[in-house]
Amino acid sequence: MLFFLRNYLFVIFLFCFSSLVFSNDKITTLQNLANSLNLSQAHAWRRLLHLDESGKSYVDDKNYFLSPEGKSQPEQELLASIAELINNPELQCRYPWRSRWLSENLPGFSDVFERQDCEEYDSWRGRLNANSVTLVLAASYLNSPSSMYGHTFLRFDAKSVDDQGGALGSYAVNFAAFIEGGAGFSYAYKGLFGGYPGYFSDGPYYKKVKEYSRLDNRDVWEYRLNLSTDETDILLAHLWELNKIKFDYYFFDENCSFRLLELLEVARDGTTLTEDFDVYAIPLDTVRATERAGLIERVVYRPSNRRKLEFNIALLTKDEQKLAWRLALEKDVWDSEELQGLSEKKRYKVAEVSYQYLRYLNNRRSRNQKIANHSLFLLRKMQEYSEYAQQELPSTPARPEQGHDTRALTFTAGVEGAAGIDAAEFVDLAFRSAYHGFLDNILAYPHSTELIMGGVTLRYKKDQHLQLQNLSIVEIASLNARSRFFKPLSWRVRGDVERQWTYGDDELVAKFDGGVGWTMPVFADLLAYALAQARIEYNPGFEQELDLALGASTGLLLQHVSGSFMLEAQQYRFTDGPDRRQLQISYQLPLAKNHGLRVQYTRLLNDDDAVTESSLSYRFYY
Amino acid sequence: MKRTIIALAFTAASVSSFAEAPGGANCGWGNMLFQGQSGVLYHTLASFTNGTTGNATFGMTSGTNGCSSAGTLSYGGKGMIDLSALMDEFSEDVARGDGEVISALAISMGVEAQDRAAFKAELHENFDAIFPTADVTAEDVMASIVDVMAQDDALAKYVS
Incomplete structure (x- = not known):
């Protein structure tokens, strides 16, 4: 029995050893080839590592690198990546873009490594179901220090969104500072001057819309990018590599908008977007850089709830406005002679303005039974007169980048x-x-x-x-x-x-x-x-x-x-x-x-x- | 199918309670109509950093990311709009008979383009059945929508 086991172990040992020798040989050959091709100097490799002008990576997380010197030595990181991805094929699932890039740019690499099924990655990709990418700009918001200059994030749309709409169901990817528990002045300080770790995260777009359009009352601009299917694939493959990877967050330069430009540089090889933003990156200016690089295909304006309300108010006469305002506070106004004297179309509009105003007032308040009942009452009036409904929306103003x-x-x-x-x-x-x-x-x-x-x-x-x-x-x-x-x-x-x-x-x-x-x-x-x-x-x-x-x-x-x-x-x-x-x-x-x-x-x-x-x-x- | 949806809804609600109490600042599902937003602390913190207080990852499997991953319910393999996050807008769309949120719900439930007008009209006409009181929860609303659809020749196929 013991003999048998020993033999068995020996066979295993031999097998491992021989395969190791084989790989090591092959790995060394590939590494030499990568050196002679000068691959570590390739634009795509440098973008993948998020190198700044001095050649040091913006990534502040050793988990991102496969070489201990990876943060500052792109050559070492390249050699380590070749070895690690071959020796530990499951790493492909953590580094889908790195793996793909090496397969496409290092001849012989794809012959050696075993392609893996990446269940988690595939299911994430399936959930995002992305066919196109949209850069979203939430307009300037003075009441919040971090958003005074606006905020940007990416949205990934399925193919059907183009012809049928329904972008509310799309996914958004955001780069933000991560706050852990507690509260105090240091939050403001750290948020503005650094000290918080920044991470990418994803979430449904409608939650963003709720946050910006309803709670903050900020206009939103959606810049549909002209990334190809393949470029979109690269962007997502790389984004996955940044899951749970830390960047230091700085309000002025290394902020949400700067990180997105880096992603776009990865997606479209050869584009340079970040070079003008070494001191500070104003979200609006990053949109301009994206436009200059020819990445924007079309623009959609999403007025805030408040903007829509203002627009609807302006459609009423002064007297009707007063009625709508009173109706938002007092149900009985509906039965008043003045209101019942209005045309049915106007009655609808007054109910609509009144409802939207009541919701606006209670946006940031917790639930109140009386207000809830009153809101429903107004909705019922809207429903009753809805044949006169005509949903008009504010016209698109000049775009922020104009x-x-x-x-x-x-x-x-x-x-x-x-x-x-x-x-x-x-x-x-x-x-x-x-x-x-x-x-x-x-x-x-x-x-x-x-x-x-x-x-x-x-x-x-x-x-x-x-x-x-x-x-x-x-x-x-x-x-x-x-x-x-x-x-x-x-x-x-x-x-x-x-x-x-x-x-x-x-x-x-x-x-x-x-x-x-x-x-x-x-x-x-x-x-x-x-x-x-x-x-x-x-x-x-x-x-x-x-x-x-x-x-x-x-x-x-x-x-x-x-x-x-x-x-x-x-x-x-x-x-x-x-x-x-x-x-x-x-x-x-x-x-x-x-x-x-x-x-x-x-x-x-x-x-x-x-x-x-x-x-x-x-x-x-x- | 109706039972499945409700079951899914409750599963999602219970999964999300791992990370956050139901009805917490970021946790939508289960909220009543006109829930309001009482996350003052959250907003104050977030205001300085564009920050997030939840898990900053790509929410993979339900449970690991609490409410943010439970925000969508699986419906025929597709993500579905979480109504509780947009109940104010959704109820307004139903009262009007049109709007972005009601359209998005139709799409997320797999209603084909040619049936969407019927979907909107049916929901609109049954406003009182879907929103009988101001205390309906998102689950109630969803269940009534399924009922309404089941009664309609063109829409029944999407919920059977």
């Missing part, structure tokens, strides 16, 4: 005059890294919001030296108008270093200010706003250098594709420093998508010292 580019250079010439000082001519050169201010060309940008980050202005005054005029860190504002239906608060926050005339000198001061208030529509697109403000300022010209001020601002804002206008009066009273009042009038005329001409007049009063500045600037977006 707006001005996100960086700006500004050349300004002007004259500045202060009490007791001769008027001085000056020229400014300003750079701004992102994104959109109230006066910038409004085409394709959201109205009534401002989001500016990272700006610097240099000023040269006649007969003086060059000086730093402004260093802007962040400037965010939302001046959305209130109406019967919508009651948003207006707000602004600003943090920067700027020149302030202080007792006869233009001091460089650091300040942070913010305000809260209301905006009301005046006429057509003209808005009026008023904000209560607070300010903290470090000013070397003050006796008490760090000073606090309370104040207010009020103004008018008109944004139109043919030109934008803003007038603002502002007052601050410092605890120790001066009483500061400022009036500013500005107008920008768009010359073309990426060009604008701006005039601005500012009058500043520090107690009784007056300073005025008038300027003309040319702004170039790029």
Whole structure:
């Protein structure tokens, strides 16, 4: 018995050994061949490893690499991949794209390795049932720091979606930071500046639609890509390799949008999309890069629930709007004389607006029996009058990528005059890294919001030296108008270093200010706003250098594709420093998508010292 | 077939309860009509990172990924729209007689293009049977839809 067993083991040993020798020989041959073909320098291999410009991989997970040096040595990773995929054929199921790529690019490789059945991978592919890929952009959302610039993810559609619709049933793949338990300030910090691991995940598209269209009320743009069936196959094969693989998540550069560009580079060999995004990747700009690379086939606009509601409200007269609003709060309004006096078609529309408004109000609230009953009541009215239903949808506005580019250079010439000082001519050169201010060309940008980050202005005054005029860190504002239906608060926050005339000198001061208030529509697109403000300022010209001020601002804002206008009066009273009042009038005329001409007049009063500045600037977006 | 669907629905609901209590912030199936969204904490966290608090993987088999993989029910091998996630929109579509969600449901149930108008019309006319009270759950709604379809000559074949 023992003898038999020993013999048996010996046979096994021999068998293993011989096959090992055979493979090792073959493996060495293939590795040499890969070296002589210089395969590790191939664009596709470098994209597969997600190498940055220095040749180091963005992947921050050793599980992704088959060689211990894989993160920084693509040659070693290639050699290790050849050996490991042959010695451990089951690895094909973890690395479907790597396996396929080697089979296609390393002659003899596919003869050696045994093709495996990959049940998990195949069932995932079956579930996605992908025939085409769509890049989805959820528009900018100021109320959420991570989404201020928008968000992108991919959707995979079955063939039937093209001719029959039903994209709600498709799958979406998202790259996001992964949060583990707890809560606190560190979440905000880590989310913005890194520290969270980022992973790809998948989920049904309708959940995304619910999140964006209903809960966040963000418009969604669907960019159908023209990837071929084979390119789609490559994309998914590679995506599978990234399942549970960690990338460090950074808000500014290595974010959701950047990772998607990398995937598209893998899918279409030879495309370079990521090279312009080494500092930061604004989702909108990544859509533009995709468009420039010729990847976009067509675009579908998906208005948010709020946008649809606004559109429906606008179809009603003022009196009907009032009825719809009252009906959303009070069932009995349905039986009122005014409402029953409407045509049946209008009764339907009032019920529809009322229902949509009630749901809008309760989007983020937990269930309430009374509201639920009321909602159903309104639905029944819609159903009753549904023969008059005509589902009209808002028309497609200008696409986000049709707006001005996100960086700006500004050349300004002007004259500045202060009490007791001769008027001085000056020229400014300003750079701004992102994104959109109230006066910038409004085409394709959201109205009534401002989001500016990272700006610097240099000023040269006649007969003086060059000086730093402004260093802007962040400037965010939302001046959305209130109406019967919508009651948003207006707000602004600003943090920067700027020149302030202080007792006869233009001091460089650091300040942070913010305000809260209301905006009301005046006429057509003209808005009026008023904000209560607070300010903290470090000013070397003050006796008490760090000073606090309370104040207010009020103004008018008109944004139109043919030109934008803003007038603002502002007052601050410092605890120790001066009483500061400022009036500013500005107008920008768009010359073309990426060009604008701006005039601005500012009058500043520090107690009784007056300073005025008038300027003309040319702004170039790029 | 009706029983199968309901059984599937409950299976999905119980599978999902591994990871998250039924009716939790991300777990849809089983919700009542007009459920509302009470995931304030989730939204606050997610707002800073585009983040996710669930398992960040490609949900493979039910059970491993809790609610996010149970979001679809298997119906004839195809994924089916989880109505509870879109009940507000779905009920509105049924009241109107048309819309994206009702179309998507028809497609996910395998209703052929030529029968979709009938599908929408039948559901629309039977609004009161499908939504008898504001307390119906997604399972109730699904069961009534199957009933309504079974009564219709053109649609019965999809649920038998």
